[in-house]
Amino acid sequence: MHLDWWTLALQTVNVLVLLWLLKRFLMQPVAAMIDARQAAAAKLIADAQAARTDAMAEKQKAAEETSRLAATRDDALKAALAEAEAAKAAVLAGGRAEAEKLRAAVEADIERHRKETETSYAEDAKSLAVDIAAKLVTRLPETAKITGFIDGIAMALRALPPESLAAITESGPVPVRAVRALTDKETSDIRAMLAEVLGKPVEITVAADPTLLAGLQIDAPHAVVRNNFRADLDRLLRELKSHGRD
Structure with missing residues (x-):
């Protein structure tokens, strides 16, 4: 060899x-x-x-x-x-x-x-x-303050009467309030959610509102749709005070 x-x-x-x-x-x-x-x-x-x-x-x-x-x-x-x-x-x-x-x-x-x-x-x-x-x-982690509330907003929108849901886009882009400025992905996810619920492509305008604590809110001309901790805490406080008066 x-x-x-x-x-x-x-x-x-x-x-x-x-x-x-x-x-x-x-x-x-x-x-x-x-x-x-x-x-x-x-x-x-x-x-x-x-x-x-x-x-x-x-x-x-x-x-x-x-x-x-x-x-x-x-x-x-x-x-x-x-x-x-x-x-x-x-x-x-x-x-x-x-x-x-x-x-x-x-x-x-x-x-x-x-x-x-x-x-x-x-x-x-x-x-x-x-x-x-x-x-x-x-x-809460910053990502959870937005992504964890998108599905809740979708559920609240689906609960609206058809005429109120259709009127959301009458005045142009859908106004969205968020606890902070959105990332590109978060903006894309919200647009996709709205397109699915409304049945057509939509544009949104985003305003940062730290008073929401966490979550989102849509301020349409004929409907206000909330899914945020500030609204939850305000509702909880009203219920507690109402229960105390009872």
Whole structure:
């Protein structure tokens, strides 16, 4: 058997060059990509932990505020009861009938004061709960503040009467409010959604409105379609206050 050493040497050089090329143009980029993914995952975990810590702090703050309000209410009630007893003792000498009349009036005033105080504290607690929820919403990833609400807007549009749905494009491009400026992909996704719901291609104009907290809103001439956290929180607060009055 005869070995061609030159051929063997050239093949060895080829293998070494191939290994170098694989290391230079394949393995190193892949390793860099893996490192980037690991760094991104670590950041997401850190952000989630920070959000959890903030939520626990807000919860503790709410509990402390509730305790303070309860203590204040008890002090006010005790003071009112003490005042009522003093007034009762002062008028007993003037006759039982007058004393009973005054007692009833004082008790009614105490009950009214108690209800007003409880209502005030309940309203403060409801508003505080909604404010905490609004702060937590700001922790959402920026992409989720838009993409997570497109399907909801589509459902709300489909729920409109046909005449209201048809009138949305009467005045030109559909006006869309978003919590922030949209990316090209987000704009394209919203246009595609509207085209599917309305049955024809549409153009949109976008206005950034950070007060929405997260989500979208369409302000058409004859219909306002909302799918955002600000509208949800406002509705929740109205329901809480309405339930409290009931």
